[in-house]
Amino acid sequence: MQHFLLSSKARTISLKAVFTMGEDKAYRTFCQMRWAETDGEAVCPRCGCVESYDIPTRRKFKCVACHHQFSVTSGTMFASRKMSFTDLLAAIVIFVNGAKGVAALQLSRDLSCQYKTAFVLTHKLREAMAREQIGRKLDGVVEIDGAFFGGHVKPENVKADRKDRRLSENRSGKRMCVVIMRSRNGKSLPFVVRNEGDAVPFVRDHVGTLATIHADEGTGWDALHAGWDTKRVNHSVQFFDDGACTNQAESYFSRLRRMEVGTHHHIAGQYLYQYAREASWREDNRRIDNGMQAAMVLDAGLASRVSRNWKGYWQRAA
Incomplete structure (x- = not known):
């Protein structure tokens, strides 16, 4: 097929x-x-009047009620x-x-x-x-995972001078964690935090209390057991354990990582959240034709x- x-x-x-x-x-x-409600006929953005004069030479309109000119x-x-x-x-x-x-x-x-x-x-x-994604709530089976972006530390030229970049004292302090919450057969919601565990308050705000959460063995997710039915999978042993997995969350990170490596090359810092939300939108609407996607973006922009x-x-x- x-x-x-x-x-x-x-x-x-x-x-x-x-x-x-x-x-x-x-x-x-x-x-x-x-x-769209008036079939393309202009509506004044200031007072809401549906009657206006057309100024075709400038592609503008003048409201009959408040005389405001707009495009x-x-x-x-x-x-x-x-x-x-x-x-x-x-x-x-x-x-x-x-x-x-x-x-x-x-x-x-x-x-x-x-x-x-x-x-x-x-x-x-x-x-x-x-x-x-504004005001989005996730229910059902929700997969949660985190991945770190940015903060690359260039290794020293001479091998003897190189430091273990895995240690916190040898990092730049700019590395941030993107946490994705993704409902199976549904929508996703990303957040940017310093560490995985810092995303727990966001989970409380955006995941329904009746949801079942799937997460890996990261210690930051231990607090989830107090509020939700939580299933864990140890990725150092296996990727799928008795129905518990985070494969759809990993699919999101695959797209975001390809965006970083293959397209933008550097997406960290103050813009990381914008790129994370873009990747979420692309994952959620990947089964929609490109004409409808373009219409959705244009409509959202207007x-x-x-x-x-x-x-x-x-x-x-x-």
């Missing part, structure tokens, strides 16, 4: 289709997605855009097509834009993706407010 990702059902949109639709059709796509991207994550609507749609398609993520440098070359533009745009899309993390990012004081 053919794998879904190899079938034609997984390919419902392409860059060719985006670039041949033209700027007008791309603009109408944004309008249809932003104002299809006003008040959204795409506000103050300079890219064309066609390029924005193409960027979204390129972004969702990358199974292990897309580097900002590659996107800047594909769209012939500055690296800074691609970098901020991809992080805005990651922020839009994360809207799906439903998001202006990003306070990325608006004016390059103008900030260092």
Whole structure:
């Protein structure tokens, strides 16, 4: 049987289709997605009035009630855009097509834009993706595991000068732990903490009390036995023990690690949480065709407010 990702059902949109639709059709796509309830007719973001004057030469509208001028991207994550609507749609398609993520440098070359533009745009899309995870609760069988990223310490040139980098005193202090909580046949939720055990409070907030938790033998998970039916598996002995395993959590880390090694090369530090949430979104929606994925990201971006993390990012004081 053919794998879904190899079938034609997984390919419902392409860059060719985006670039041949033209700027007008791309603009109408944004309008249809932003104002789906009114069939693409403009709604004032300030007062909610559904009547407005069209200013076609500037692709703007003027509200009849409050006289506020606005565009299809006003008040959204795409506000103050300079890219064309066609390029924005193409960027979204390129972004969702990358199974292990897309580097900002590659996107800047594909769209012939500055690296800074691609970098901020991809992080805005990651922020839009994360809207799906807000307030998420996991139930049923939930697998939990953690993996460390970042904080690489380069070994000394001379062998005699090299130190044991496994010891805490020889580490950089920048290494962080990504903890994934993944419901079988359901959704996932990542967090970034210093150590695995620090994620226990997040488990209390986001995992139902009737859930069954599967975890490895890490001592940080011992506290889970007090609140949930918890099954453990010792990975130094076996990967599967009487129904207990964390294979789906490991699948998530496989994707995130490939993103780190093969695409971005360095995803630690202040951006680690954004990349972790992106990998979670990709895992949760891996069985959805790329056209629907692009629509989901565009819809989330238009439903998001202006990003306070990325608006004016390059103008900030260092």
